[in-house]
Amino acid sequence: MSKYLAVVSNSVKKSLVYRANTFIMVVSTFFSFVVLFYFWSSIYGQGNKIGTYTLAEIISYYIFLTIFELLVMGDGTAWSIGDEIKSGQITSSILRPIKYLEYKFSQSIGSLLFRLMIFSLPIIGALLLLRDYLVAPGSLMVYAFFALGAIMSYALYFLVFYIVGLISFWTGDSYGFFFAAFVVINFMQGGLFPLDLLPKWFLMVGNFLPFKYLFFVPVGIVTGRLVFDYTFVLIPVLWCVALYFIANLLYKKGLKKYEGYGI
Amino acid sequence: MKKKIIVEVKNLCKTYEYVEKKPGMKYSLKNLFASEKKQKEAVKNISLKIEEGELIGFLGPNGAGKTTTLKMLSGVLTPTSGTVKVLGYEPIKRQNEYKMQFAFVMGQKSQLWWDLPPMESFLLNKKIYEVSDQDFKKNLDEMIEVLDVGEIVNKQVRQLSLGERMKCELIAALLHNPKVLFLDEPTIGLDVVAQKKIRDFIKKYNKERKTTIILTSHYMEDISQLCKRIVIIDLGKIVFDGQLEDLVSKYATNKKVTIFFDQKITRQDAEKLGKICQFESNKVSFDVPRLNVKDAVAEILSSDFSISDIEIDEEDVESIIRNVFTK
Amino acid sequence: MKDMVYKFKKYLAIFLQLQKINVMRRTAYPVAFLVGFGTVFLTMFLNILFIKVNFSYITSVAGWSFYQVLAVLGSYMIVEGLMWIFFSQLNPINRHIIEGTLDGILLKPVDNQFLVSFWRGDYEDFARIITGGALLLTAMKNTIGFDLLHFCLFLLLLFFGVLIFYSFNLAIRSISFWITEGSGLWIFMERVVNSSQFPVDIYYSKIVRGIFTFVVPLAFVATVPAKILTNIAIDWKFAVLSFAMTLFFFFGSRWFWKFSLGHYSSASS
Numbered sequence: 001m002s003k004y005l006a007v008v009s010n011s012v013k014k015s016l017v018y019r020a021n022t023f024i025m026v027v028s029t030f031f032s033f034v035v036l037f038y039f040w041s042s043i044y045g046q047g048n049k050i051g052t053y054t055l056a057e058i059i060s061y062y063i064f065l066t067i068f069e070l071l072v073m074g075d076g077t078a079w080s081i082g083d084e085i086k087s088g089q090i091t092s093s094i095l096r097p098i099k100y101l102e103y104k105f106s107q108s109i110g111s112l113l114f115r116l117m118i119f120s121l122p123i124i125g126a127l128l129l130l131r132d133y134l135v136a137p138g139s140l141m142v143y144a145f146f147a148l149g150a151i152m153s154y155a156l157y158f159l160v161f162y163i164v165g166l167i168s169f170w171t172g173d174s175y176g177f178f179f180a181a182f183v184v185i186n187f188m189q190g191g192l193f194p195l196d197l198l199p200k201w202f203l204m205v206g207n208f209l210p211f212k213y214l215f216f217v218p219v220g221i222v223t224g225r226l227v228f229d230y231t232f233v234l235i236p237v238l239w240c241v242a243l244y245f246i247a248n249l250l251y252k253k254g255l256k257k258y259e260g261y262g263i
Numbered sequence: 264m265k266k267k268i269i270v271e272v273k274n275l276c277k278t279y280e281y282v283e284k285k286p287g288m289k290y291s292l293k294n295l296f297a298s299e300k301k302q303k304e305a306v307k308n309i310s311l312k313i314e315e316g317e318l319i320g321f322l323g324p325n326g327a328g329k330t331t332t333l334k335m336l337s338g339v340l341t342p343t344s345g346t347v348k349v350l351g352y353e354p355i356k357r358q359n360e361y362k363m364q365f366a367f368v369m370g371q372k373s374q375l376w377w378d379l380p381p382m383e384s385f386l387l388n389k390k391i392y393e394v395s396d397q398d399f400k401k402n403l404d405e406m407i408e409v410l411d412v413g414e415i416v417n418k419q420v421r422q423l424s425l426g427e428r429m430k431c432e433l434i435a436a437l438l439h440n441p442k443v444l445f446l447d448e449p450t451i452g453l454d455v456v457a458q459k460k461i462r463d464f465i466k467k468y469n470k471e472r473k474t475t476i477i478l479t480s481h482y483m484e485d486i487s488q489l490c491k492r493i494v495i496i497d498l499g500k501i502v503f504d505g506q507l508e509d510l511v512s513k514y515a516t517n518k519k520v521t522i523f524f525d526q527k528i529t530r531q532d533a534e535k536l537g538k539i540c541q542f543e544s545n546k547v548s549f550d551v552p553r554l555n556v557k558d559a560v561a562e563i564l565s566s567d568f569s570i571s572d573i574e575i576d577e578e579d580v581e582s583i584i585r586n587v588f589t590k
Numbered sequence: 591m592k593d594m595v596y597k598f599k600k601y602l603a604i605f606l607q608l609q610k611i612n613v614m615r616r617t618a619y620p621v622a623f624l625v626g627f628g629t630v631f632l633t634m635f636l637n638i639l640f641i642k643v644n645f646s647y648i649t650s651v652a653g654w655s656f657y658q659v660l661a662v663l664g665s666y667m668i669v670e671g672l673m674w675i676f677f678s679q680l681n682p683i684n685r686h687i688i689e690g691t692l693d694g695i696l697l698k699p700v701d702n703q704f705l706v707s708f709w710r711g712d713y714e715d716f717a718r719i720i721t722g723g724a725l726l727l728t729a730m731k732n733t734i735g736f737d738l739l740h741f742c743l744f745l746l747l748l749f750f751g752v753l754i755f756y757s758f759n760l761a762i763r764s765i766s767f768w769i770t771e772g773s774g775l776w777i778f779m780e781r782v783v784n785s786s787q788f789p790v791d792i793y794y795s796k797i798v799r800g801i802f803t804f805v806v807p808l809a810f811v812a813t814v815p816a817k818i819l820t821n822i823a824i825d826w827k828f829a830v831l832s833f834a835m836t837l838f839f840f841f842g843s844r845w846f847w848k849f850s851l852g853h854y855s856s857a858s859s
Contacts, residue, residue, distance in 0.1 A: 009288060021774030028778040034798070035785040039651070042792040048648040176622045176714075180629040187636055197643050339693045341856035355855070362699035374694045376611055378618045383611050390603040391698050391705075419618070 004098070007106035008113065025070065026122045033066045033126075051197045057223060059133040061194055063126070064219040070119045072157055073191075077108050078181070081165025082174045091258070100251055101162065101244075108158050135223045142221065145228045149218030152236040156210050159243040160185065166247065169254030190216030196225075207231075210239040269443060269475045270313035270336065275345035277306040277331050277499075305331040307499040308345070313477065318469045320490035321479040322584065328499040329479040333445050336477070337367050350442060363392060366436035370448035373420070373428065374435055380417045381431040385438060392439035399438060406434045410464055426457030433464065446478040450485055462488055483581045497588055507580070514586050515578045518556050521548040522563060523572040536563050550578075604700060605708055612711040626714035634721040637663060637787060652791040657732040659789065661816035664725030666787040669751050669811050671718030673783070677756065678710040681776050683763040687854075696851075703847055707760070726819065733820040740818055747815040747829060750836040754810045755783075757839035764843070764850040786811040810835055 037059060044055040053061075081104065084090040093100045127134065137143055164181045168174035186192065188211035195203060195216050206212045213236040220226030280300045306328045313319055321329040334340040335347055338354030338361070347354055352361035375384045389399045407413050410430045415423060423431065429449060436444070446465070450458040466489055469476050480486055486493050487507060495503040495510075503510055520537075524545045533539055533547045537559060541548040551559045556575060564570065616623050641663060645656045654662070673679050683706055686692035695705050730736055759779055766775055785802075790809040793799040803809040810832045817825055 020769040024774035024778050028774075028781045031778070032781045032785065035788060038792045038794070038798065039788055042652045042794055043644070043648055045794065046648075046651075050644060050647045171621075172619075176625040176629060180625055180632065183629060183633055183636070192636055192640055193643060197647075334693065337697055339696055339855060341852070343856075357696070359699040362697060365697075367694070367697050369694070372689075372691055372694060374691075376615060378615045379611060383607075383614065387604070387607045387611065390600065390607050391700050393600060 004102065004106045007098075007103060008110035010110065022118050025074070026119065029066055029070055030122075030126070033062060036062050051194070053194065053197075056133050056135050057225065058194070059130070060135040060223050061219060063130060063134065064222065065191060065215065066126075067123055068215055068219075069191075070123065071112065071115050072154060073186075074115060075108055075111060075157070075161065077104055077158060078161040078165035078178050079175075080104075080107070081162065082168040082178060085165075085168045085254075085258070086172075086174075090255070094255070101247055104162060105158060112154070137222055137224060142224065142228075145232075146218060146222040149213070149221050149232060152233065152240070153214050153218050155240050156236055156243070157214050159240060159247055160210065160214070163243060163247050163250060166250045166254055169250075169257055185211055185214070188212065189214040190219075208235070210236065210243070213239070266314040266316070268312050269315050269317075269350060270311070270477070271346075271348040272309060272311050272332075272336070273346045275306055275309045275332070275335060275347060276304070276343045277328075277335060277340065278302050278304050278343045305499055306335070306342075309496075309499075309501055310345075311494060311501070311504060313475060315475055316469070316473040317492060318466070318476045318478070318490050320486035320493045321477065321496055322481070322483070322486045322493055323479075323496040324481060324588065327496045329496055330447055332496070333367070333447055333477065333479060337365065337445055338362075363439065364441055365443040365445065366439070366441040367445040368432050368436045368447065368449055370429070370446075370451040373432060375420045375428065375431055377421050378419060381420055381423075381435065382416045384420075384431075384435050385416070388435050388438050394439050398440070402438050402440060403434065406437065409467065410434065410460070424457075426453050426460070429453060429457070429461055430464075433461070437468070440472070442474060444474050444476045446476060448480055449478065450480065450482060458482070458484070465489060483584060487580045495584065495587055502587055510587075511577055511580070511583060514583045516553060516586070517550045517578055518553055519548050519576045519578055520551050520556065520560060520563075521546065521574040521576070522570055523574075525569040525571050528568060532568075536566060601700070601704065604705075608708050609711065613713055616713045623714055626712070627717050630715055630717035631721065634667060634718060637667075638721075638725070652789060652794070654789045654791065655733075657729045658816065658820045660725050661729035661733070661820045662789050662812045663787050664722040664729060665748060665751065665812035665815045665819075666783075667718045667722030667725065668748060669755055669786070670783050671715050671722060672752050673755060673759070674712045674715035674718065676711050677707050677759075678712050679776070679779065679783070680707065680756075680759045680763050682706070682710045683760075684766050684775060687766055692854075696855075702851070703760070703844060707756070729816075729820055734822050740824070743824065743829065744815050744819040747810075747818055747832055750832045751811040751815055753836045754807050754832075754839050755786075757836075757843035758782075758807055761839075761843040761846050764847045767850040767854040782806060782808070786813075789813045789816070804835075807835055807839060 040050070040055060040058050040062075043050065044058075050058060081090075084093070090100075093103065096103065137146070164178060167177065171177045188206065188209065190212060195206060195212060203212075206216075213232070217226060217232055221228055221232070226232075280302055309328075309332060321332065323329050331340065335342050336349055336354060338357050341355050350361065350364055352358060354361065375381050385399075385403065388394075394402070407416065410433070412427065412430050412434070415427050415431065416434075420428060420431070433449070449465070450461055453461065462485060465476065465478070468474060478485065478489065491506055493503070493505070493507060493510065494501055503514070505513075519540065521541075522536075524547070527544045528547065530539075530542055533542060536547075537549040537551060539547060540550045549559070560573065560575075564573075616626075638660075641656070641659055644651070645659070649655070651659065670679075683692075686695065686706065686709075692706075695709065696702055698705055730741075734740065762775055762779055762782075786808040790799055790802050790813045793802055799809075809828075814825075814828045814832050817828065
């Protein structure tokens, strides 16, 4: 356990060096939020309505999206794996007495802790500022379900981008590919707009894919738009197990292919 | 006839600020809110003059201030104090007339486009330095021949070996026939054969074109093979500036006396004769103070061992320089 | 005069060689190029989808009809496309600083702002120009139709938009000379760029609209050109203001770039 903790702590320390970047991140994210805030407010101000959403609900959706962006989406797992594959550093992971997936997960946890530390103050400040727009859950149970959903989301997010990163064993120069994957996943998780604004059939397809459990479902629970259902846990758990096996398989295959080059 | 002074440096100093990073979570957290700024004097009061056509070597360990000095000579960095004049220009004004007349090659930083053949980078430099078609062709053909890179210039840079890449870096830098050439660690990371090729080229180029070349390196060999005049820099200060021979006479306190014995000799026996620097059963080298050589040799000859031969050499340059730095 | 012509020819030759290099560089990896091209198309499609989904519930936002909003989106795509194709969104500036390759550029006998700006370009972002162009045609057809005066004025304003945007970007990037780890600045610029796809009239608060017009000059990037293209009445006030802002931002950012560069060379190692 202590070796995992060491990786976690190193990862936090590494992130701390980037002080200015942290500040820029907060300003940038806030900037984007302000733009969308006015976009929706302007629509609702004219007496219009988007779908079944109230203004508070749609603003809340974007508040949570912003928090999700700051805390989870900044995780660079895929990018760092891509770099390690490109530079050949990944071969040294065989020499480490720690499984690569677990090593990367520890790193990811480390940078999550760092972001929690850094961003919690600005986030709390923003929440207070926007409290009139915030749809708060009515019961403690909802908070508990949300926490469950958030944990599922984090595990899934890590696994999905771990796999995306490993694909650079086959794609080589992979930044373009990462970006493509990111764009698609972001859309499928509801990162552009709430998925229930789209036609019903789209939601049906999405039910069986892992992506909407990354963001759309947990935030639906906490804003009270989705009533908790056992499938909200079952499907992501099944996906986690499946992705875990796929990830390990890909790592093995990829490494073998890689060694074939004699690097 | 007195030669033209190309570079004139007076009391040059450079200090910069940096943030100290100590290990440990506590410091990382502290750093987040207030980082301690420290000052480092990279170059302290350097003065020198360089004449036209000289090939001069800056020698010193990593972080001695060699590169910082070159960067001030070329105009990348602003001196904290002191004056620099190169070809009559003040480098930090960054006039284009000045930039047209020198070139700067950095061993660790490429100016070639990674994913393209070097030829494209040459063409870009041709346009940047306003080289005419004839001059471009003449210079290029000549260098391609001397450096033997005819096949390479149309291959992607990323596929080149380090040595091949360095050759192309040199070509890219020399297309506009600069009057002054700054070479920062041109042989770093190269194998011995490639190092020699690069060295030979630099030597030849300096001889034929009378280009003033200032070279930094921490390889002794580069300097001793190429440069008549060396400047040794340590901790931002010039510790020696002069001809290679002067360095030897000034800092070589010892000579190396090698005795060839007829039979094998034990280390203990040899130790009685003097301070050993190399020991091989019947061949032993001693470090002997220059003034005592005669006496020491006489003493050894009068000992009981039978001796077949004696050699007396200067200390090798590398150990002399080590002497300079350890002082 | 002869000097000027000579100088112009020199810079044109360098520009053309850099374009050749960048086309070759990007197409050296055909698969990566196609993936990039496809991804850009995809993001453009999603941008349109966002507007489309919203407009399936509403008919106008802040006085802008669907096709007028499309014109804003189209202008934004073209401005951003040009920023990527010619300047790689100025991202290389931060990279040069981090990797230490900026020194090599500073030593070249060419204006360093020119060289750094045009050094890299990403030609796969041509996808933005294509999509943006298609949107503009659709928008024009469904609003006031083609009108030469409107169209020429639009092109001119779009050109100002590119210049203003480039200058703002350059000023932001120059900050990286002061903070050593400015790699996060690209995220900020990314957000700013993306935000210009909405008409600035959505900022009903006067202060916020003022900020987005004069401090972060998003209004001139897409809103002002799109307004000219899709409205019969020509808003001359904004056209003139756009020109004034172009001058101010262009020369202001150039000054700040040089000022920051001076700081860099006296503080760095």
